Amino acid sequence: MDFLKPRYTPMNRRRRIYEGKAKVLYEGPEPGTLIQHFKDDATAFNAKKHEVIDGKGVLNNRISEYLFQHLNDIGVPTHFIRRLNMREQLIREVEIIPLEIVVRNVAAGSLAQRLGLEEGTQLPRSIIEFYYKNDALNDPMVSEEHITAFGWATPQEIDDIMALAIRVNDFLSGLFLGVGIRLVDFKMEAGRLWEGDMMRIVVADEISPDSCRLWDIKSQDKLDKDRFRRDLGGLIEAYSEVARRLGILGENENIQATGPRLVQ
Numbered sequence: 035m036d037f038l039k040p041r042y043t044p045m046n047r048r049r050r051i052y053e054g055k056a057k058v059l060y061e062g063p064e065p066g067t068l069i070q071h072f073k074d075d076a077t078a079f080n081a082k083k084h085e086v087i088d089g090k091g092v093l094n095n096r097i098s099e100y101l102f103q104h105l106n107d108i109g110v111p112t113h114f115i116r117r118l119n120m121r122e123q124l125i126r127e128v129e130i131i132p133l134e135i136v137v138r139n140v141a142a143g144s145l146a147q148r149l150g151l152e153e154g155t156q157l158p159r160s161i162i163e164f165y166y167k168n169d170a171l172n173d174p175m176v177s178e179e180h181i182t183a184f185g186w187a188t189p190q191e192i193d194d195i196m197a198l199a200i201r202v203n204d205f206l207s208g209l210f211l212g213v214g215i216r217l218v219d220f221k222m223e224a225g226r227l228w229e230g231d232m233m234r235i236v237v238a239d240e241i242s243p244d245s246c247r248l249w250d251i252k253s254q255d256k257l258d259k260d261r262f263r264r265d266l267g268g269l270i271e272a273y274s275e276v277a278r279r280l281g282i283l284g285e286n287e288n289i290q291a292t293g294p295r296l297v298q
């Protein structure tokens with residue numbers, strides 16, 4: 035059946051730099067750039083739970099593009115350059131800081147569990163937490179002491195990351211509030227962008243319903259990955275609703291899941 039295979043599949047020719055649970059990074063067209071490819075894989079609980087959900091990658095690519103482009107536009111530096119196609123975007127190559135930076139506005143998820151708070155309780159102020167990005171250790175929560183002692187980031191870099199995280203939170207909270215969605219919490223990643231001898235910290239990875247908690251203000255419906263984590267169903271419908279409210283998807287438009295697929 036070899037004749038059925040496409041003769042030229044650019045994806046096979048590209049050098050794969052890194053494959054994560056939901057994304058693949060390929061070498062970019064120019065030095066200092068990468069291509070970030072969004073897969074349809076959904077994982078939770080450190081990949082113990084895994085499913086392929088048709089169309090998730092396409093939606094996250096579009097939603098993350100929208101959010102990163104707006105961050106760039108308001109002067110919050112990110113790795114994002116532009117979207118290339120349904121599943122891919124061109125990004126600047128950065129040195130990823132091995133931290134998951136979580137910003138919380140409302141008690142939910144692991145914070146609600148850890149401190150015995152009722153989910154949905156407004157927090158007295160936004161809280162920033164750091165988790166060490168390490169699957170084998172289940173991404174443990176760490177403090178600034180751990181981060182500086184082990185050299186994952188310097189005190190100045192932590193200050194820069196926190197300032198970025200607050201700006202991202204303020205921007206996203208307002209943006210989502212405007213379309214009837216409450217930004218409960220989100221996770222972001224940061225990277226070092228080198229420009230000659232100069233280095234600055236930029237927002238990296240993705241911001242999408244995979245990495246945020248988004249609740250409909252009226253109905254309290256969850257419009258994020260908790261639909262998968264908690265077996266609620268309707269994940270594509272929820273992500274599509276977020277895309278529609280942001281004006282990315284037309285009112286009656288549905289995402290076409292049959293874009294270019296990852297060739298393994």
Ligand code: TMP
Pocket residue numbers: 136142143144145173219220221244245246247
């Ligand atoms: P948590 O309540 O489970 O700690 O999650 C906090 C936020 O971080 C939530 O918006 C989901 C997001 N998140 C990720 O993006 N990746 C992860 O691996 C985890 C655990 C959470």
